[in-house]
Amino acid sequence: MKNWIIFxxxxxxxxxxxxxxxxxxxxxxxxxxxALTVIISVMNGFQLGFIESILExxxxxxxxxxxxxxxxxxxxxxxxxxxxxxxxxxxxREVQALIRGESSQYAALIRGLQxxxxxxxxxxxxxxxxxxxxxxxxDNDSILLGAELALRLRVELxxxxxxxxxxxxxxxxxxxxxxxxxxxxxxxxxxxxxxYDLGWGFINFDRAGELEGESYKLGIKLNDRxxxxxxxxxxxxxxxxxxxxxxxxxxxxxxNRAFYGALRTEKLFMFVLVGLIFIVVGLNIYQxxxxxxxxxxxxxxxxxxxxxxxxxxxxxxxxxxxxxxxAGAGSGTVLGLLVSFNISAVxxxxxxxxxxxxxxxxxxxxxxxxxxxxxxxxELKARVIPQEILLIFFFGLFSALGAAxxxxxRVSRINPIEVxxxx
Numbered sequence: 001m002k003n004w005i006i007f008x009x010x011x012x013x014x015x016x017x018x019x020x021x022x023x024x025x026x027x028x029x030x031x032x033x034x035a036l037t038v039i040i041s042v043m044n045g046f047q048l049g050f051i052e053s054i055l056e057x058x059x060x061x062x063x064x065x066x067x068x069x070x071x072x073x074x075x076x077x078x079x080x081x082x083x084x085x086x087x088x089x090x091x092x093r094e095v096q097a098l099i100r101g102e103s104s105q106y107a108a109l110i111r112g113l114q115x116x117x118x119x120x121x122x123x124x125x126x127x128x129x130x131x132x133x134x135x136x137x138x139d140n141d142s143i144l145l146g147a148e149l150a151l152r153l154r155v156e157l158x159x160x161x162x163x164x165x166x167x168x169x170x171x172x173x174x175x176x177x178x179x180x181x182x183x184x185x186x187x188x189x190x191x192x193x194x195x196y197d198l199g200w201g202f203i204n205f206d207r208a209g210e211l212e213g214e215s216y217k218l219g220i221k222l223n224d225r226x227x228x229x230x231x232x233x234x235x236x237x238x239x240x241x242x243x244x245x246x247x248x249x250x251x252x253x254x255x256n257r258a259f260y261g262a263l264r265t266e267k268l269f270m271f272v273l274v275g276l277i278f279i280v281v282g283l284n285i286y287q288x289x290x291x292x293x294x295x296x297x298x299x300x301x302x303x304x305x306x307x308x309x310x311x312x313x314x315x316x317x318x319x320x321x322x323x324x325x326x327a328g329a330g331s332g333t334v335l336g337l338l339v340s341f342n343i344s345a346v347x348x349x350x351x352x353x354x355x356x357x358x359x360x361x362x363x364x365x366x367x368x369x370x371x372x373x374x375x376x377x378x379e380l381k382a383r384v385i386p387q388e389i390l391l392i393f394f395f396g397l398f399s400a401l402g403a404a405x406x407x408x409x410r411v412s413r414i415n416p417i418e419v420x421x422x423x
Contacts, residue, residue, distance in 0.1 A: 022324050025285045025400065029328025030335065032277035033396040037336025037389060039274055040267070042343060044383035047263045053193035056123040057200075059255035060090075060219035061228050062235065064247045067091075069214040077218060079238055085231060088121040088221040090114075093208035097165040099145075099201065101153030108149060110163065110201045112208020112216075113137060123221060132157040133187030140207045143183035146197035147190045159185050163203075165211045179211055228252060275395060282399040285324065289317055289407030314408040321404025322397075329396030333389060340382040347380060 055061060070077070070091060081089045093112035098105055115137045118125035128135065131147055143161065145153070155161055163181045183203065190197050209216070222231055228251040235249055253260075339346055 022288075022320075025281065025288065025324045026328040026331070028281035028284060029278070029325060029396045029400060030332035032274075032281055032399075033329050033332025033392055034336040034339070035277065036271070036274045036392050036395075037333060038339050038343070038382070039270060040388055040392070041336075041340035041382035041384050042380070043267055043270060044385060044388075045343075045381040047267065048383050049192055049381065051260070051263070053127055053191050053196065054256055054259075055225065055252055056121075056127045056221075057191055057193070057196060059252045061222045061225045061252050062220040062231050063250045064218040064220070064235065065250065067216050067218055067247050070216060076238065080218070080220065080235060083231070083234060085223050085227055086220060087223050088123065088219075090117055090121045090124075090219045090221075091205065091216050092117075092219055093205060093212050093216045095163075095165050095203075095208055095212045097163045097211075099149070099153060100162040100164065101155045102159070103154055104152060106149060106152050106199075108199045108201050110143075110165075110203055110208065112203050112205045112212075114205045117205075121219075121221065127191050128189045129191070130187050130189045133185070135202075136186040137202065137204045139184075139186075140204050141181075141183050142186040142204060144187040144189060144202040145185055146200045147188050148194065148198040149201065150185065150188045152198065155185055157185055157188060161185060163211075181207075181211065225252060278395050278399040281328075282403040285321060285400050285403035286407045289321065289404050292317070292320075292407075314405070317408035318401065318404050321400045321402075324404075325397040325400030328400065329393045332396060333393050336392075337384065337389070340384055343382045344380050 064080075067076075077089060077091065080086065091114065095110040095112065097108060097110050099108050099110075114120075117137070118128075118135045125135065133144070135144065136142055137144070143163070145155070145161075150156070153161060161183055163183055165179045165181075191200075205216075220231070220235075222228065232249045232251055239247060239249075
């Protein structure tokens with residue numbers, strides 16, 4: 001690269017001109033990168049929080065269903081636990097039941113777990129945050145309830161609830177047997193996912209067997225959840241080698257497919273909508289660079305007259321766009337990461353400012369960006385994914401580069417003889 005190209009490009013950036021100054025283009029790109037970085041990071045925080053709650057608590061990464069009694073399939077379970085990439089393998093049972101408190105009742109999904117389930121599955125233990133009590137399923141009459149479910153039933157720690165389950169139906173669809181059991185609330189938890197906090201409970205694994213039957217399910221978690229199909233194929237081979245017949249294998253992709261698809265579509269459209277900022281900024285840079293080309297016709301003609309090629313002169317303006325793009329995208333990325341990593345403090349400051357302004361005109365102030373009355377959010381978190389940040393950075397950079405390249409196309413149409421004739 002010839003040194004004069006970079007020198008002339010830098011002179012174009014800092015020199016006064018009638019076209020909009022490059023600082024406006026830099027600010028435009030920086031604002032776009034900042035906005036997209038913060039929005040995508042906050043959206044990742046919401047979406048990954050929901051997805052992880054589903055994977056860690058409900059669906060697991062791979063599930064084996066309809067396994068025979070644990071004594072008969074214990075060898076299979078040990079074989080699965082010894083496979084590579086297995087992080088946890090937890091047996092469980094599920095009971096659809098009606099829970100009755102002192103003054104109300106509510107339908108819920110009751111999962112039977114072994115007392116050491118949290119030790120076997122640290123991911124679930126991390127997601128279940130207990131407001132009262134702790135994970136205690138040592139006693140057969142213990143039950144753990146979601147916070148919203150406990151609130152709906154109007155029960156607290158130590159209260160007794162009645163669990164009503166149906167063991168089966170006869171040939172004409174009428175109820176064969178209804179089982180009523182009493183349980184003592186030993187813990188009240190929050191998972192961060194409203195549906196679980198409202199409609200889930202946990203009881204002892206053996207007690208669930210008395211209610212639902214001896215068959216059970218095995219929830220498997222992997223070190224890499226994207227290897228679920230490969231692991232399902234490996235487990236399928238184990239089942240085919242004389243192991244207990246009948247179990248079905250399902251992966252996390254089979255559960256909440258519509259929910260995952262909605263989250264992906266939402267993120268994509270948000271990316272596109274906010275990314276329109278770069279198109280607007282790119283058009284502004286394009287118009288500014290075109291004006292610069294017209295303003296510098298004499299200098300361009302002189303460069304062409306002394307032997308500079310069209311490509312070299314165009315690179316002057318491309319370098320101009322590169323400087324603008326790097327400055328805007330770089331500063332926007334730094335500011336975006338700074339805001340994302342301190343998003344809770346930023347929103348707290350915003351709430352204080354707005355409430356302070358409101359206090360000048362009315363008594364009290366109750367403004368909240370994410371009001372608990374509307375949003376089911378305890379804590380606002382942002383998740384930064386490096387690949388997405390790099391993609392946003394290059395969006396900002398290439399919007400400036402592309403605009404500069406297309407605008408410099410007029411250079412080839414400038415005839416140096418005609419320009420210098422009038423000088």
